[in-house]
Amino acid sequence: MAMTRFAIGTFVLDGAVVPGLVQGDELHDLRSALPAVSVTSELFSDWEAHLDRLAAYLAAPTGAPQPLEALGAAGRLRVLPPVQPVGPILAAGANYRDHIIEMSVAHKLGRDGASAAELREDAAAEIDARIRTGDPYVWTGIPSAVSGAYDDVQLPDVGADVDWELELGVVIGRTAHRVAVEDALDHVAGYTIVNDLTARTLVPRDDMAKIGTDWFRAKNQPTFFPTGPVLVPARFVPDPADLRIQLRLNGQLMQDATTAGLAFDVPSLISYASSVAILQPGDLLITGSPAGNGSHWKRFLRHGDVMESTITGLGRQRNVVRGPSGVLPPWQASRPDTVSA
Known part of the structure; x- marks a missing residue:
């Protein structure tokens, strides 16, 4: 079975910093899948297991995703470097x-x-x-x-x-x-x-x-x-x-x-x-x-x-x-x- 492809990012959405789960043009708040994760660097504590949980979440999401392109066009979204805090x-x-x-x-x-x-x-x-x-x-x-x-x-x-x-x-x-x-x-x-x-x-x-x-x-x-x-x-x-x-x-x-x-x-x-x-x-x-x-x-x-x-x-x-x-x-x-x- 093909893997559900996704990416990780960090965004400022309506003034609030959001760790994001990105699939295509859709942005999910990563905390909907992993409530204990507040910043993307915390995913590294158990990277592969966290990815598995994110993939399972995308198969049956409980939160509504938001369209990245529309958010950007409306000036509501800023894209930060994906790993926060930024390392060396x-x-x-x-x-x-x-x-x-x-x-x-x-x-x-x-x-x-x-x-x-x-x-x-x-x-x-x-x-x-x-x-x-x-x-x-x-x-x-x-x-x-x-x-x-x-x-x-x-x-x-x-x-x-x-x-x-x-x-x-x-x-x-x-x-x-x-x-x-x-x-x-x-x-x-x-x-x-x-x-x-x-x-x-x-x-x-x-x-x-x-x-x-x-x-x-x-x-x-x-x-x-x-x-x-x-x-x-x-x-x-x-x-x-x-x-x-x-x-x-x-x-x-x-x-x-x-x-x-x-x-x-x-x-x-x-x-x-x-x-x-x-x-x-x-x-x-x-x-x-x-x-x-x-x-x-x-x-x-x-x-x-x-x-x-x-x-x-x-x-x-x-x-x-x-x-x-x-x-x-x-x-x-x-x-x-x-x-x-």
Whole structure:
């Protein structure tokens, strides 16, 4: 018998925060099925059993669902990141082969004086060697940078060349530490969409050459991780390595790839990350972005831009870009020479 497909989300409905059970365009208050669950993160205490109870509820619901599209059109609904409270972000960088090659050429990362063809060839050889014998590259993001799937993106007052990076998000469902690759997917609760925005001008740290890059300031600005709209349980995603990722900017297709292009796949990322740290339920692992970023197109985000993003079976994001406020934070205002540089 086919499983009843549904997703988990968090919504502000008529001013009240509601943990939601989503089936098609219908929104159920998840508490109708699980009265003891007040926020979605509480589902992780017994994830599979809770999913079974939610499926049984949908077979004979006792509460009346509400139409998501109509609620949104009426201005009664706001979509929050699906897992509340929001947890930390573990982010894989440089994890699509084509993207790594593309970025090496765009940013001239390689031998001085090398041609575009030489940079491309060198980058391909380097990533192929790292896949065979090396490790993924993982950095961390903070919860305050996470925003909803339909929230505006706010460009910062310090930092320019803000770029999009659409990624598959993996939500950890149970504690993972020193997990083998073959067991890694057993620790996944589900999947979601994440757009990992980057202020490219804030990445380099020329004043600290031995450290080189500053991912904290480049990626942790408010609204820089649009996430959701929903968390789709892993039982409804047969193969996370077979999902299509697409991002459109003002209607123009900029990113179009599949997760088959991951250098290190989802199980490998979980195994590696758990070899270093203890992964907790609710942690969000983002898996890297494919080719087609603004750095490649030499076109970065501007006020009024609209990003529309999809990943197979996980829903859709739509984010309007808002320009800088024009007011420097006190720290940067006290260092005008540094800011202007």
